[in-house]
Amino acid sequence: MLTIRPARADELPALTAFPDDDERNAATAAYLAGLLESGCTRPEWCLAAERDGRLAGNVVLWTMPGRAVPMDIVLLEPGDPDTGAALLAYAADQARKWGAQTQGHVLDSPAQAPQFQRNPQLREDLLANAGFTVIRDGCRFRWTAGDPMPAQDERLNWRSLADLGATPFVELLADTFTDTEDSIFQAEIAEHGLRGAAERNIADMLEMDHQPGWYEIGYEPAGTPVAISMPARTPTSAVIGLVAVARIGRGRGYATSVVARGTRVLRDAGAAEIRGDCDADNTAMVKAFQRAGYRNFTNRKMFTRPL
Known part of the structure; x- marks a missing residue:
């Protein structure tokens, strides 16, 4: 008989362990310990x-630090198909009880530490059967200390959130959303409009771990705002975060400039590894990461379902 329940204290942070797989067991336990902390x-x-x-x-729910409502499934060890289906159904019920209206999950290929998402086809089938749909088929990029520092764009003068306040960021982001190629942004715009989607994204970035001086707008010499750089930290990695280029600045390589700027900011703050994500079909951003010296280390499908 299968029973699904909250994990006991003595089962945390290891949860499901696998024989003869010490690397996976240790990395996943350390990851969950960090999420709890x-x-x-x-x-x-x-x-x-x-x-x-x-x-x-097992299945573990996740949210941004400080929030009380679980947003996503962050760890999933489905076992066999029946166990996996039962876990996903229980995770939906519990998240709904705690106030969630949607639930997300990501699937990396090839499998990466610390999640070690093996048996990807089983996982994708379980997600589809549980009502999840793909909202982004994306690429993940990585820069590490020791890699060449990307050249900084001398054409741009950067001014920070501490100097400007949030409103110019919202206004410029709404402009960039007019013809965005990012599938997640497109869905948010369809639901909330250009301004509403921009406000929501800036608010989300403000909740992330950052210093006010890290969030910047790049201005051309004539004073025209053309680019947004919002690097940040998650509990597990430094990230390029939000990259945006105004319509008037397109075709001038400013997306690469933003990635380079965020890399420098995070490196100067002590980051040894920096990551970034984008749609696989967003050619401009893929090239921006590559030109800034980032490597595509895995691909990531992002899933969501209504609750």
Whole structure:
């Protein structure tokens, strides 16, 4: 008989462990310990599937630090198809109980530490059967200390959030959304309009770990705002965060300039590794990361479902 319940204290942070896989077991346990410490998850959000007195799988819910409503599934060990389906159904019920209206999950290929999402076809089938749909088929990029520092764009004068306040960021981002190629932004614009989507994205970035001086707008010599750079930190990595180029600045390589600027800001703050994501079909951003010296280390599908 299969039982799904909150994990016991003695089962955290290891949860489901695999024989003869010490690397995976240690990395995943350390990752979950960090999520618990940072407030991205809670013990009651760590859900275990038990069969015949042994753990048969688990699912862990996630949110941004400081929020009380779980947003996504961050760790999923489905076991067999029946266990995986039961875990996803239980995760939906619990998230709904705690106030969530949607639920997301990401699937990386090839599998990466610390999640080690093996059996990708099983996982994708489970997600589809549980009502998830793909909202982004994307690429993930990485720069590490020791890689060449991307050249800075001397054409742009950067002014920070501390100097400008949030309104110019919202206004410029709304302008960039007019013809965005990013699938997630397109969905948000369809639901909230250009201004509303911009406000929501700037608000989300303000919740991320950052210094006010990190968030900047790049101005051309004539004083025209053309680019937004918003690098930040997650509990596990430094990230380029939000990159945007105004319509008037397109075709001049400013997306690469933003990636380079964010890289320098984060490197100067001590980051040893920096990551960035974009749609696989967003050719301009793919080229921007590549020209800034980033490597495509994995691909990521982002899923969501209504609750």
